[in-house]
Amino acid sequence: MVYLYRKISIILLFAGICVGATAQMAAMKEDNKTCLDCHSRQTYTLHNDWTGQDERRLMNPYFVIDTMQYLSGVHNGFSCIDCHSMDYETYPHNNELKFEPMATCLDCHGGDPHYEHFQFELIEEEFQKSIHFQRAGDLFTCNKCHNQHYYRTTARSSSRVADIVASDNAMCLACHSNAAKFSLAGSRDIPVINEVHSWLPNHELHFRSVRCIDCHTAFNDDLMVSHNIQAKEHAVKNCAECHSANSMLRASLYKYENIQSRQDKGFLSVFQTNQAYVIGANQVPAFKFITIGILLMAFAGIIVHVAFRIIHKK
Amino acid sequence: MSESKIYFYPLWLRIWHSVNALCIIVLIITGFLMHYGIHGKFINFYLIVRFHNYTGVILALNYLVFFSGNIVFGNKKFYRLKIKGWLQRIIRQSEYYAFGMFKGQQPPFPLNEKRKFNPLQKFSYFFSMYLILPLVIISGIALLYPEIIVEEVYDVSGVFLTALFHAGLGFIILMFLIVHVYAASIGKNPIQNFKSIINGWHELSH
Structure with missing residues (x-):
C-alpha cells in the first residue's frame, strides 16, 4: 500500500x-x-x-x-x-x-532613461579602470561575467545575503576556476584560488559569506557594484576593514536597500537581519546596554561594600 | 581567637588556577576587542583573533586538568551541592556579607577540612566550573569550526547566535572574575587569600 x-x-x-x-x-x-x-x-x-x-x-x-x-x-x-x-x-x-560583432550591453542600455538607475555609463567608466580592461581591453566584454542569456538581478532582488554572495562569486569563478576560460584574457597561469587565499583565516567560510568583489574592487559609493576590479596587490588584506563597527561591508555587501532598510529597525532588527555574522561588525545594542548596566551595578555594589569595610575596619 | 592553617590548595590546583586565571584574563580582553571590532596600529585584528584562539585551546586543555584532577585527587567532594535548603544557606551567607560581618558576627558557615567553600562560593564555583565554562568551551570550539554550526535559525545566522551566546557567557565569566577577585579580599586581611593561592595554605581567623 x-x-x-x-x-x-x-x-x-x-x-x-x-x-x-x-x-x-x-x-x-x-x-x-x-x-x-x-x-x-x-x-x-x-x-x-x-x-x-x-x-x-x-x-x-x-x-x-x-x-x-x-x-x-x-x-x-x-x-x-x-x-x-x-x-x-x-x-x-x-x-x-x-x-x-555582437551587441554589447551599452548598445541597448546606454543613454536610455529607462535604465538610468543602473548607471551603465558609470559602470563602463569604472570597468575601463579595471585590471580586466588593462589585460584584455575591449575584448573583455560585459558578457565575460554577465551571461546575457541567463542574467538575473539577484543582488537587487534577493534579500538573502547568501544568495547574493553565491550568484556573484559564481560569475568570478566561471573563469577563475576554469583554466580554459581564464586563458581567453591572457597567457598567465591560472592562480589556484584556495592557495592564493591561504593567508585568509577560514577562507572557505569567507568565500561563502563575502563576495570576491567586496575585497577586490575599488570602493565607489555611487554605484551599487563597482566594476573597477583591481590587481591583487590592491585587494583588501586588512581584517579590520570589515571586522569593525564601521565595517566596509556595510557600504558594499550590506548596502542594498532591501537589506539595509531592515537594519535600521533597532532592537529587534538583530533577529531579522543577521543572516551573516561578521566578528566585530555585528553588534547588538541590547547586549551592550545590559552588560554595561550590570557592570555598573556590580561596581557600585563593590564600592559601597568597600566603604562599609573601611568604616567598620574589616 | 584561635588561629590555624589548612592546606586547602595543593600544587596541581594552584597551577591549574593560575593558568586558568591568565587564560580567562587574556580571553576576556581579546574577546572584548574582537566583539567591538577595536583595532589600531599596535593591535592587529588578525593577531587578536589568533591569540584568542590559542588561549582558548589552552583554557580547554586546562579545564581537562581541573576535571580529571578533581576526580583523581578527590577535590570534587567540595563541589557537591546539597539541594535541600540551598536558598536559605545562600541567603544566610549573603546576609553575613551584607550586614553580619560589619556587626562583628561570626561567619555562618566557618571553613574547615570538610567545608572548603561557603554556600555562596560553592554555588557560584559549581555553576561556573560545571556549566558556564564547559558551555563557553563548546561554543568556542563551534566557532573555531563554524561549518558544524546550524546555518540558519529562523532567518538568523547560526554562527551569529552562537557568537552572541559565547559573548554572553564571556560576560558572565567577567562578572564572576570581578566578584571573585573582590570577594578574595575579604579574609583575615585583604591580601591573605591572594597569598593562599600562591602558597596553598588557607588561614582561618576565628
Whole structure:
C-alpha cells in the first residue's frame, strides 16, 4: 500500500514537473523554437552532402542554451535574432557569421532613461579602470561575467545575503576556476584560488559569506557594484576593514536597500537581519546596554561594600 | 581567637588556577576587542583573533586538568551541592556579607577540612566550573569550526547566535572574575587569600 502511495506521488510529482516545464516553455518566443530545436540539445543532425547521409553530431556545449534559465533571466522576452544575425535562420549556418560583432550591453542600455538607475555609463567608466580592461581591453566584454542569456538581478532582488554572495562569486569563478576560460584574457597561469587565499583565516567560510568583489574592487559609493576590479596587490588584506563597527561591508555587501532598510529597525532588527555574522561588525545594542548596566551595578555594589569595610575596619 | 592553617590548595590546583586565571584574563580582553571590532596600529585584528584562539585551546586543555584532577585527587567532594535548603544557606551567607560581618558576627558557615567553600562560593564555583565554562568551551570550539554550526535559525545566522551566546557567557565569566577577585579580599586581611593561592595554605581567623 505504501509502495502504491509512493508510486502515485512520484507520478504526480513527475506530471507536475512536466506541466510546469510546458508552462515555462510556453513563454518562450515562438521564433526561438526553431533555434532551440538544436540549441537546447546536446546533439544535432546535419545532412552531409558528400556522403548523402544525415549525421548526428555533438553540439558545442558553449552553444547549448538552458531554456529554463533563459526564461528566468531578465532577457527572456527577446528573440534570438534580436541580438544574433538574421542570417542564422538559414541552416547549415554560414561560417562567416562567427565573425559577426555582437551587441554589447551599452548598445541597448546606454543613454536610455529607462535604465538610468543602473548607471551603465558609470559602470563602463569604472570597468575601463579595471585590471580586466588593462589585460584584455575591449575584448573583455560585459558578457565575460554577465551571461546575457541567463542574467538575473539577484543582488537587487534577493534579500538573502547568501544568495547574493553565491550568484556573484559564481560569475568570478566561471573563469577563475576554469583554466580554459581564464586563458581567453591572457597567457598567465591560472592562480589556484584556495592557495592564493591561504593567508585568509577560514577562507572557505569567507568565500561563502563575502563576495570576491567586496575585497577586490575599488570602493565607489555611487554605484551599487563597482566594476573597477583591481590587481591583487590592491585587494583588501586588512581584517579590520570589515571586522569593525564601521565595517566596509556595510557600504558594499550590506548596502542594498532591501537589506539595509531592515537594519535600521533597532532592537529587534538583530533577529531579522543577521543572516551573516561578521566578528566585530555585528553588534547588538541590547547586549551592550545590559552588560554595561550590570557592570555598573556590580561596581557600585563593590564600592559601597568597600566603604562599609573601611568604616567598620574589616 | 584561635588561629590555624589548612592546606586547602595543593600544587596541581594552584597551577591549574593560575593558568586558568591568565587564560580567562587574556580571553576576556581579546574577546572584548574582537566583539567591538577595536583595532589600531599596535593591535592587529588578525593577531587578536589568533591569540584568542590559542588561549582558548589552552583554557580547554586546562579545564581537562581541573576535571580529571578533581576526580583523581578527590577535590570534587567540595563541589557537591546539597539541594535541600540551598536558598536559605545562600541567603544566610549573603546576609553575613551584607550586614553580619560589619556587626562583628561570626561567619555562618566557618571553613574547615570538610567545608572548603561557603554556600555562596560553592554555588557560584559549581555553576561556573560545571556549566558556564564547559558551555563557553563548546561554543568556542563551534566557532573555531563554524561549518558544524546550524546555518540558519529562523532567518538568523547560526554562527551569529552562537557568537552572541559565547559573548554572553564571556560576560558572565567577567562578572564572576570581578566578584571573585573582590570577594578574595575579604579574609583575615585583604591580601591573605591572594597569598593562599600562591602558597596553598588557607588561614582561618576565628
